[in-house]
Amino acid sequence: MLQVLGAACYTAFMIQFLYLNVWTLYLFSAVLGFGAAVIWTANGAYLVQFSRNGKMGRNSGILWAMLQTSLVAGAIFLFFVLSYGDLYSSYRFLYGAFAVVSSVGISTLCLLPSSPPVNLDDTLQDPLFDENTDELDVSANVDIITTRDWQEEFKHTFSLLATRDMMLLSVCFLYSGIETSFYTGGLLFGVFPRSNKLNRSQIVILGMILHITAFFLCFLNLPMEAPLHKTSAIGYIEPSVFVAIVAGYFLGLADACWNTQIYTLIGVAYKDESSCAFALFKFFQSLAACASFYYSSILLLHWQLLMLCLGAASAAVCFFVVALKVEEQVEVD
Secondary structure (H helix, E strand, O other): OHHHHHHHHHHHHHHHHHHOOHHHHHHHHHHHHHHHHHHHHHHHHHHHHHOOOOOHHHHHHHHHHHHHHHHHHHHHHHHHHHOOOOHHHHHHHHHHHHHHHHHHHHHHHHOOOOOOOOOOOOOOOOOOOOOOOOOOOOHHHHHHOOOOOHHHHHHHHHHHHOOHHHHHHHHHHHHHHHHHHHOOOOOHHHHOOOOOOOOHHHHHHHHHHHHHHHHHHHHHHOOOOOOOOOOOOOOOOOOOHHHHHHHHHHHHHHHHHHHHHHHHHHHHHOOOOHHHHHHHHHHHHHHHHHHHHHHOOOOOHHHHHHHHHHHHHHHHHHHHHHHHHHHHHHHHO
């Protein structure tokens, strides 16, 4: 199972910190990158395969909520560990604990079923899309999906990249990578039910508005040279903890809007090509994150925030175009 392979790369990366040197760090960082590409592509395809009866949006929200909840749990764990010592003296214990948790995760992945059950009473009773949520029911297509070997899958990925819809979605993927490198959030939409009054495009527009608002608050609250070096300079307003908390909340909620809807749209538009589509998603997301880590060390904050605002607007437009086309196709079908 590819998810197990990807998780094993994460575990290997944790273990190498127990015998740390510069060469193993570089080597296993590359292994970690490979594992991340494998596990996230496999997770996306698995999510599409097992989501039925209009549950794709819910399931992607739960997945994202579990991911972000683990960050909260890890931060709390780190806080208590560092309360009794410094990072240098505790890093072996920390990475040993992380390796154990990762190993438990591998065991859990091994227990997951490899294919979804298809003989369910309610399999074909619900409509493909409900009235408001526009989510996926893949149950009717489970046993007709064609299987390709890895060479055909690799070639098909490039063919998929050349399509108009995927080119438009690549803008969303690139923006996801840039904003992820700026901030990672997204707990709320997985924990609380989303409003049925908002469809997919409206939720993405909400995410764009929240992101731009958060970027503006960062522009006011943070000094321009903050990304480059330590500074005691003051931004356009006196530094405010309240403004920082509000900006962080908006960033987290907007991140949830984007990621849950990207996952759901991929599941709807590419339900028979989910592995290729998620592979392209992670490729563009990782490419943008890599680029942003580079330019963030040389650009002042206001230029970075301007790029993020322009990226949010462009990604929202591209998402809306593809989502509208998919919804029209579903209505025709």
